[in-house]
Every structure is written in C-alpha cells, then in structure tokens.
Amino acid sequence: MASISKLNRHQARTAYLFISPTILLFVIFTVVPVVMAFYFSFTNYDVVKNRDWVNFDNYKRLLHDDLYWTTFKNVAYYTVIFVPLNILISLGIAMLLNFRRLGVRLFRTMNYMPTLTSAVAAATVWVWLLHPEYGLVNTLLGYAGITGPAWLAQTETAMLSIILVTLWQSIGSNMIIYIAGLQGVPDYLYESAKLDGANALQRFRYITWPQLRPTTFLVSTMSIIGALQLFDQAFVLTQGGPGNVTKTPVYLIYQQGFNQLQMGYASAQAFILALAILIFSIVNMRVNKSEESVV
Amino acid sequence: MSVKSAAAGAARASRPPAVSASASRVFWRIVFYVVSIAISVFMFLPFFWSLITSLKPSDEIFSMPIRWLPSRLTLEHYRAAFTTVPFGLYFWNSLMLAVAGVAANLFFGSLSGFAFAKLNFKLNKPLFRVLLAAMMIPGIVTMIPSFYVLKHFPFAGGNDWYGAGGNGFLNSFWGIILPGASGSFAVFFMRQFFLTLPSDMMEMARIEGAGEFRIFWNIYWPLTKPALATLGIFTFQAGWNSFLWPMIILNDPDKATIQMGLQAFSYNHQTDFGPMMAGALIAILPILLLFLALQKYFVQGIAFSGTKG
Numbered sequence: 001m002a003s004i005s006k007l008n009r010h011q012a013r014t015a016y017l018f019i020s021p022t023i024l025l026f027v028i029f030t031v032v033p034v035v036m037a038f039y040f041s042f043t044n045y046d047v048v049k050n051r052d053w054v055n056f057d058n059y060k061r062l063l064h065d066d067l068y069w070t071t072f073k074n075v076a077y078y079t080v081i082f083v084p085l086n087i088l089i090s091l092g093i094a095m096l097l098n099f100r101r102l103g104v105r106l107f108r109t110m111n112y113m114p115t116l117t118s119a120v121a122a123a124t125v126w127v128w129l130l131h132p133e134y135g136l137v138n139t140l141l142g143y144a145g146i147t148g149p150a151w152l153a154q155t156e157t158a159m160l161s162i163i164l165v166t167l168w169q170s171i172g173s174n175m176i177i178y179i180a181g182l183q184g185v186p187d188y189l190y191e192s193a194k195l196d197g198a199n200a201l202q203r204f205r206y207i208t209w210p211q212l213r214p215t216t217f218l219v220s221t222m223s224i225i226g227a228l229q230l231f232d233q234a235f236v237l238t239q240g241g242p243g244n245v246t247k248t249p250v251y252l253i254y255q256q257g258f259n260q261l262q263m264g265y266a267s268a269q270a271f272i273l274a275l276a277i278l279i280f281s282i283v284n285m286r287v288n289k290s291e292e293s294v295v
Numbered sequence: 296m297s298v299k300s301a302a303a304g305a306a307r308a309s310r311p312p313a314v315s316a317s318a319s320r321v322f323w324r325i326v327f328y329v330v331s332i333a334i335s336v337f338m339f340l341p342f343f344w345s346l347i348t349s350l351k352p353s354d355e356i357f358s359m360p361i362r363w364l365p366s367r368l369t370l371e372h373y374r375a376a377f378t379t380v381p382f383g384l385y386f387w388n389s390l391m392l393a394v395a396g397v398a399a400n401l402f403f404g405s406l407s408g409f410a411f412a413k414l415n416f417k418l419n420k421p422l423f424r425v426l427l428a429a430m431m432i433p434g435i436v437t438m439i440p441s442f443y444v445l446k447h448f449p450f451a452g453g454n455d456w457y458g459a460g461g462n463g464f465l466n467s468f469w470g471i472i473l474p475g476a477s478g479s480f481a482v483f484f485m486r487q488f489f490l491t492l493p494s495d496m497m498e499m500a501r502i503e504g505a506g507e508f509r510i511f512w513n514i515y516w517p518l519t520k521p522a523l524a525t526l527g528i529f530t531f532q533a534g535w536n537s538f539l540w541p542m543i544i545l546n547d548p549d550k551a552t553i554q555m556g557l558q559a560f561s562y563n564h565q566t567d568f569g570p571m572m573a574g575a576l577i578a579i580l581p582i583l584l585l586f587l588a589l590q591k592y593f594v595q596g597i598a599f600s601g602t603k604g
Binding site: 007010011012014015016018021023026028030031033037045093096097099104106109110112113117118119120122124128129131136139176177180225228229235236249250253254258263266267273274277 | 324328335338348479501539574
C-alpha cells in the first residue's frame with residue numbers, strides 16, 4: 001500500500017509540474033486580466049498618469065454615450081442577419097455535398113478555401129470586388145441589367161457588404177462541421193421514416209434537424225460570439241463608415257482604449273459587451289432547448 | 296432553396312416504384328451538378344479574380360468592359376508589393392510569430408493534455424473545468440488588462456521588479472507569443488486525444504522503471520503525431536491571420552506582421568489594386584499551401600471540434 005501511495009504522490013508531483021506552465025500563463029493572461037478589467041472599469045486609467053477610482057462614472061457616461069449604443073445597434077443588426085444565414089447556407093451546402101458523387105471532394109475543397117483567408121486579406125480582395133465602377137460584383141450585376149450600388153460607401157449597403165464577406169469566409173468550416181454531423185445521423189432513422197411514408201421535407205423536419213441540434217447549437221454559439229466581436233472586416237472594408245453605420249463595439253473599444261487612451265472607460269464598454277455576449281448566448285441556448293421540447 | 300429541393304429530389308428519386316425512375320434520377324443528377332458548380336464557382340471567384348488582377352498590366356485593371364483574361368501576364372505588381380513596402384520582412388515576422396506559437400502550443404498543450412488525461416492528481420477535474428469555462432470569456436474583456444500586464448511585466452524591457460520604468464513586453468514579439476503560448480484549446484484538444492490512447496503502456500513502462508517525463512516523451516508523444524499535425528495547422532492559421540492584437544502590441548514598423556502590412560498598404564494605396572491583390576494573395580499563400588499539403592488533417596480537426604465541442 002505504501003508503495004502505491006508513493007507512486008500516486010510521485011504522479012501528482014509530475015502532473016503539477018507538467019501543467020505548471022499552462023496554469024501560470026492562464027493566471028497571468030486570463031485570471032489576472034479579468035479581475036483587472038473589472039477594476040479598471042471603475043477607474044480613469046489612461047496609461048500615462050491617471051489611475052484613480054471614479055466609482056460608477058464610466059458606467060454612467062456609457063449610458064448616455066450615443067455612439068456606443070449605435071455600435072451595439074450595428075452589431076445587433078449584423079448578428080441577426082449573419083447568424084441565421086450562416087446556419088442556413090452552411091447546412092444547405094453540407095446536405096448537398098453530403099451526397100457521394102463524383103467531384104464532391106473538389107466542390108468541398110472549393111467551398112472550404114475562403115475560410116483559409118485572413119480577415120484582412122479577404123477584406124482587401126473584396127474591396128476590389130465591390131468597387132462601384134470596376135468591381136466584379138457590379139459588372140456581373142450589370143450583365144443582368146442591374147446597376148449595382150457603391151457597396152462600401154453607401155449607408156444602406158455597407159453592413160450588407162460586411163455580412164457578405166464574413167459569410168463567404170465562414171461558410172466553409174461550418175459546412176465541414178455540418179457534414180460531420182450529418183454523417184453521424186444513423187441511417188435506420190431515415191429507413192424507418194421512409195417506411196412510415198415520410199416525405200423528404202418531413203424527414204428533414206423530424207430527423208435531420210433535431211439530430212443536428214448539438215451541431216447547430218455549436219455553430220450558432222460560435223458565430224454569435226464571433227459576430228458580436230466583429231472587428232477586422234469592419235476595420236479594413238469600411239473603417240467603420242460611412243457615418244458610423246459599420247462601427248462595432250470592439251472597434252470603438254479599440255479606439256477609445258488605444259487611440260484616445262481612455263482605458264478605464266474602454267474597460268467599462270468591454271464589460272457591457274461581454275454581458276451582451278453572455279445574454280445572447282443564453283438566449284441562443286434557450287432557443288435550442290425549446291426546439292428540443294417541440295420535437 | 297434550390298439546395299433543399301435538390302436534396303429532397305435526390306431522396307425522392309431513390310424511391311423504387313417510380314415510373315420514370317431513371318429519367319428523374321438523371322434530372323436530379325443534373326440539378327445536383329448545376330447547383331454545386333454554381334456555388335463552388337461563386338466561392339472560388341474572388342480567388343480567381345484577385346489572381347487575374349494581380350497578373351494584369353496596370354492599364355487593363357481599369358478597363359471597361361472588364362477583361363476576364365489579361366492580354367499578357369506580368370509580375371510587376373508583385374515586385375511593387377515587395378518594394379513599396381517591406382513585404383518580405385513582414386512575411387518573415389509573421390512566419391516567426393506563427394511558428395513560435397505552434398511550437399509553444401504543441402509542447403505545453405500536450406504536456407498539460409497528457410497530465411489531465413493520464414495522471415491522477417487531486418485538482419485534475421476542477422482545474423480542467425476552470426480552463427474550459429474560461430474559453431467562454433470573450434477576448435475583448437482581457438484585451439486592455441493584458442496590455443497592462445505586458446507593459447508592466449517585471450524585469451522585461453527595462454522594467455524593474457515592480458514592473459515600472461520600461462515598456463515591458465510592448466513592441467516585442469514576446470507580447471504576442473506569451474499570452475497565447477498555451478491556449479486552453481490546445482490543452483483541451485490534446486487531452487481528448489490522450490484519452491483515446493490506452494493506459495496500460497504507462498503501467499508497463501513504470502514497471503520497467505521509466506520516469507514520468509520519459510513515459511510522456513518516449514512513449515506517448517510519438518503516438519500523437521496526427522493530433523499534433525491538426526493542432527499545429529490550426530494554431531499556425533490563427534497566428535498567421537491574427538490582426539488586432541499584433542496591431543496593439545507592435546508599434547515598430549520593422550516588427551509589423553503581414554496582416555498589418557497588408558492593411559496599411561491597402562489603406563494608403565487605395566487605388567493600387569494590382570499590388571493590393573498581389574499582397575493579399577501572398578498573405579493567403581502559406582495557409583493555402585499548408586491546406587493543400589495536409590488537407591486530411593484540416594478536415595479531421597474541424598470535424599473534431601464539431602462532434603466533441
């Protein structure tokens with residue numbers, strides 16, 4: 001017995017040694033920053049000289065900060081359109097390319113390629129594609145007799161352009177996730193549904209969709225969290241313009257914190273954004289749960 | 296919608312007692328290919344168009360109507376991209392950062408993943424749960440304080456032990472490498488993989504008198520090659536493509552990453568679409584090559600995060 005407990009002690013010592021770099025980095029770059037972010041949000045920290053406690057001043061100021069709420073409205077608009085489209089299109093393409101047919105692998109590869117691009121490179125390419133006069137998009141629309149808008153320069157289409165670009169970039173990996181999910185749905189469910197005379201739509205409604213619920217939950221959660229923290233594409237495509245319609249909370253926090261050095265105030269903004277992300281995630285969880293009880 | 300009807304149609308076509316079964320099968324096969332090709336072409340078009348633009352002579356870029364194929368191919372835009380800004384240097388910086396991130400994550404991630412999967416210790420479950428839960432914290436919350444921590448890191452960049460006096464890890468590659476050196480995802484991913492490996496090899500090695508680190512290093516680590524490949528690819532992609540954090544940490548133009556260089560270039564040279572497209576393609580190229588060489592691991596990795604996540 002003594003030797004077993006000795007072995008266990010030795011094992012535990014080794015284990016703590018093995019995890020110590022990870023835990024150390026985790027404490028320094030996650031635990032400490034979270035606590036500090038909370039503290040900063042009650043101070044007027046500005047990097048240069050101030051770091052005084054200011055109670056709820058930052059939060060009070062935030063309530064009346066129209067620009068801050070505009071960025072929230074922008075990103076909410078973005079999320080509400082982007083997330084459902086992302087799920088719908090990814091699932092649609094996954095169902096299409098789940099067939100075993102000649103060339104399917106090539107199609108999957110072509111659909112996956114955009115997810116390899118960085119946000120900056122993708123945005124750069126799309127700035128050119130969406131060029132009002134010489135861009136490919138408006139040229140193609142021109143073939144159909146439509147005069148395309150100045151995508152990135154008009155208030156009505158700027159956010160739609162960002163949605164288009166981010167969809168282009170994110171569909172591929174979600175498609176792969178959905179294909180993996182589809183392949184996990186047991187065949188006998190479809191067989192028995194066919195015997196019961198269920199048509200294709202009913203089979204989708206009562207087998208595919210509920211069986212993919214965990215996958216959909218994953219995809220929607222990840223895209224909501226990503227969508228509410230949109231930055232790169234907005235920064236490169238439109239610089240937040242025109243007239244702030246594509247300015248996002250992260251963009252504003254970045255400017256407030258690192259351009260204007262109002263880090264205390266920016267921390268308060270970041271906390272409220274995190275709260276919003278939490279709320280959206282919970283709502284999403286509820287929606288997915290209710291789906292379960294219906295089926 | 297056509298996607299759904301194609302799926303529905305293909306399923307319907309496979310039902311046995313249809314009168315014109317083979318005719319409708321051919322019909323749906325055609326629908327399948329038309330829709331698939333249309334979608335794939337749309338997804339691929341931006342690559343094609345940026346490539347064509349980057350190889351066109353300048354005067355043909357702005358031609359009306361557009362020229363689908365250039366009259367001659369030229370590399371002048373690539374030359375311009377490398378000479379107007381130090382794109383080669385940016386490329387090198389990004390490569391160093393991405394490779395360092397991969398090396399650190401593979402090593403620390405599998406070390407911790409091994410401990411969490413194979414070793415008994417009291418805090419195993421609680422610590423792992425905390426790491427997992429922390430993955431839900433949005434990055435924006437820790438952005439400003441992480442900057443503060445790096446700036447006031449003791450003994451770094453001219454700082455004293457109290458973290459004052461210098462600029463810490465600001466404007467240094469460490470400011471990028473350290474915060475991401477052992478990501479929670481790497482630990483989680485490697486733990487899941489180690490769980491699938493049998494434990495009796497460990498017992499055997501212990502009886503033979505091997506130390507724990509040797510068990511890890513000589514017996515288990517070589518078995519994790521597929522997982523390491525997958526994790527390495529994703530870590531590389533994340534490091535190579537990251538933009539906001541390097542932009543915050545690195546002020547020195549000589550330390551800029553390729554994403555920062557590309558952004559600055561497209562911001563300052565808004566009408567130079569030839570070099571812009573050349574730059575964008577150069578920024579995409581390493582990941583694209585990695586993907587073409589190791590496609591299998593990419594797909595496995597995403598499927599993993601989809602089924603276990």
